Structure formats: C-alpha cells, structure tokens
Amino acid sequence: MTVRYRAAAGLAVLALAAPSSAAASPDRTPDTASAPAARAGAAARAAQAAQADEAARADEGAVRVLAISVDALNPTALQRLGHEGAPNLWRLVDEGAATLNARAQYELTITLPNHTSMVTGRRVAKRAGGHGVTWNDERPRSTVHRAAGERVRSVFSKIQAAGGSSALFSTKTKFRTFTRSWPRAIDRTVIRVGDDDALVRAARADLVGHDRALTFVHLGVADAAGHAHGFMSPDYLRAVEHADSLVGTLLSAIDTEPTLDRVVVVLTADHGGVGRDHSQVTQLGDYRIPFVVWGPGIEHGDLYEMNPTYVNPGRSRPRPVGPQPVRNSDLANLVTTLLGLGPVPGSQFDVRQRLRVGPGAG
Numbered sequence: 001m002t003v004r005y006r007a008a009a010g011l012a013v014l015a016l017a018a019p020s021s022a023a024a025s026p027d028r029t030p031d032t033a034s035a036p037a038a039r040a041g042a043a044a045r046a047a048q049a050a051q052a053d054e055a056a057r058a059d060e061g062a063v064r065v066l067a068i069s070v071d072a073l074n075p076t077a078l079q080r081l082g083h084e085g086a087p088n089l090w091r092l093v094d095e096g097a098a099t100l101n102a103r104a105q106y107e108l109t110i111t112l113p114n115h116t117s118m119v120t121g122r123r124v125a126k127r128a129g130g131h132g133v134t135w136n137d138e139r140p141r142s143t144v145h146r147a148a149g150e151r152v153r154s155v156f157s158k159i160q161a162a163g164g165s166s167a168l169f170s171t172k173t174k175f176r177t178f179t180r181s182w183p184r185a186i187d188r189t190v191i192r193v194g195d196d197d198a199l200v201r202a203a204r205a206d207l208v209g210h211d212r213a214l215t216f217v218h219l220g221v222a223d224a225a226g227h228a229h230g231f232m233s234p235d236y237l238r239a240v241e242h243a244d245s246l247v248g249t250l251l252s253a254i255d256t257e258p259t260l261d262r263v264v265v266v267l268t269a270d271h272g273g274v275g276r277d278h279s280q281v282t283q284l285g286d287y288r289i290p291f292v293v294w295g296p297g298i299e300h301g302d303l304y305e306m307n308p309t310y311v312n313p314g315r316s317r318p319r320p321v322g323p324q325p326v327r328n329s330d331l332a333n334l335v336t337t338l339l340g341l342g343p344v345p346g347s348q349f350d351v352r353q354r355l356r357v358g359p360g361a362g
C-alpha cells in the first residue's frame with residue numbers, strides 16, 4: 001500500500017505541474033502559432049527552467065513504464081477467451097484504468113505507422129502534421145524524420161533529453177526504423193523475429209537488470225497467427241493466450257522483484273484484425289483496440305468514465321480532429337506524464353497531458 005500511496009503522491013505533483021505545459025489547440029491539431037519576438041527571451045528561460053525541473057523529476061525515478069504492444073490484439077479475443085484464457089490481460093483490465101474500445105490511427109491500421117504514432121504521439125498524415133510513415137516493412141535507410149520531412153521527436157528522445165534511458169524489444173525488424181531515427185535515445189534494441197518467448201526473456205532480464213524510464217515490448221505472435229489462420233480463428237485465439245502468458249511473465253517479474261515496484265504498465269495494440277487481414281481502415285474489427293494502464297498510483301476504472309473530455313466512440317471511427325476517443329497514439333504523452341515530463345514536442349494527441357489514469361493525475 002505504501003507503494004501505491006507514494007506513486008499517487010508523485011502523480012499529484014505532476015498534476016500540479018501540468019497546466020504550465022505547452023498549450024494546444026482544442027482540436028489537438030499542431031499548435032502553429034509563433035510567440036512574439038519580445039517574449040522569446042522569457043520563453044527560452046522558462047523552457048530552460050522546465051527542462052531542469054523535468055530532469056530533477058526524472059532523477060527521482062518516481063515511476064518506470066513498461067509499454068506493451070500486443071500486435072493485432074482484437075479486443076473481441078479477450079471477451080472470447082474470458083478470464084480463464086487470458087488471465088493476465090484481464091488482470092490488467094480488472095485492476096487498472098482501461099477501455100476495450102480505443103482506436104487505432106484513422107489513416108492506416110497497419111503495424112509500423114501505428115507504432116510510430118504510439119511513440120511520437122502524432123497522426124499518420126504528413127500534410128496534417130503527422131509522422132508520414134505509411135510503409136510497413138523494413139527499409140534499411142528509412143527514418144521517421146525523412147518520412148515527415150522534418151526532425152520528429154519521440155517519447156524516446158523526450159526521455160533522453162531528461163537524462164533517462166529507454167529500451168526497445170520487438171519481434172519485427174521494421175522496428176529498427178525507431179532505432180535509426182533516435183539512435184542515442186534508444187539505449188538498447190533487441191529484435192527476435194518470430195520468437196516472442198526469447199524476446200520476453202530478454203525484456204524481463206533487461207527490466208530487472210536496468211533502471212530504464214521506458215521499456216517498450218512488441219509481441220507479434222497473435223498477428224502472425226491471424227495472418228496464417230484468420231483473426232479470431234482458434235489458432236489466433238491460442239496465440240492470444242500465448243501472448244497473455246508472456247504478459248504474465250513480465251507481470252510476475254513486477255510482482256516478485258522489489259526493484260520493479262514502481263513500474264506502470266501501458267498495454268495497447270496497433271490494430272485489430274478480421275479475416276486474414278487488418279488493413280481495412282473502415283472496419284470495426286481492424287480499428288478497435290484495447291488501451292490499458294496498470295500499476296502503482298493507477299486507479300481502477302473505465303477510461304471513458306474517468307475522462308469526460310474523451311468521447312467513447314461506440315462503434316464509430318472518429319476523425320483525428322475534435323473530441324477524441326482514447327487512441328494508441330495517446331501512449332506517448334501518457335508515458336511522458338507518468339514520468340513527470342512535458343509533452344513530446346510536435347505531438348498531436350493528448351498534448352495537454354489530460355488523460356487521467358489515477359487519483360492525482362487530472
């Protein structure tokens with residue numbers, strides 16, 4: 001209980017700091033207004049002070065974040081498997097702040113664009129200030145900056161600027177795009193193609209052995225089974241059970257290692273899946289995903305009930321302007337909020353860091 005109290009107090013401090021963060025336009029499109037020159041000096045000093053403040057808070061190590069993306073986790077699979085088939089995923093939902101009705105990106109429901117949105121907090125469409133990553137394979141010379149036509153910041157670079165460490169674990173080689181884009185910010189990258197078990201062993205050891213601010217783990221087993229046998233097929237459901245057990249491996253580390261008592265888990269997916277595919281952006285089964293936050297200082301509840309500024313989309317597919325549903329791209333600024341940092345520069349989702357997940361945060 002002391003752990004929960006301590007973390008909740010930390011979040012309360014963050015909530016007090018939140019209003020000073022950069023203002024965003026109400027529709028969460030990029031803030032393009034430029035400050036008058038006369039105020040530039042004061043703004044620079046304020047930015048410097050904010051950065052020092054962020055670094056101090058990052059140093060305190062109030063919270064660490066384990067972000068887990070279960071590739072192609074259709075929330076219907078959780079309903080179908082129930083608590084017996086997916087005890088670990090349900091544990092996160094039952095104890096954490098969660099919704100099984102979050103949304104993937106509006107423009108594309110494929111892997112690399114959606115993960116790029118998760119780590120940058122941006123939408124996909126380059127012309128609308130998005131990251132511009134529209135491809136979905138490993139292209140050895142590609143970077144997010146080149147796709148966007150500008151230098152793009154990420155949750156990794158934000159953490160690096162505050163003196164924190166990040167690690168990336170993935171089952172797909174295209175995730176090297178992130179390491180190429182933010183080589184100094186991602187301190188360790190582990191890719192184990194098609195071997196989720198080995199990947200999670202490595203991630204668990206790293207989590208225990210290193211005091212990182214962010215550990216990002218991407219599990220591919222459910223996506224692979226969905227493409228091979230059909231999403232929601234018995235093989236796919238077995239693969240989700242497998243992913244659930246791997247999440248359990250990470251949770252058991254958190255349960256048993258005293259050094260991991262301040263780890264908050266953020267679990268989501270890049271997209272769902274229907275039939276043998278998940279690229280139909282207008283299909284509910286492709287764009288509906290889970291979004292779950294769990295750990296010390298996190299309140300149990302439905303994210304939409306806890307966040308009246310977010311709109312439960314029902315079965316609809318809201319555009320990425322105006323009132324928003326919870327999206328996988330909220331991950332970036334939820335992570336910065338949990339770590340006591342300001343928003344990722346250039347991000348478009350939850351720029352005001354208002355997604356409330358705990359008693360003190362919002």
Ligand SMILES: [Zn+2]
Nearest residue numbers: 071072111270
């Ligand atoms: Zn995917």
Ligand SMILES: [Zn+2]
Nearest residue numbers: 072223227278
């Ligand atoms: Zn896929």
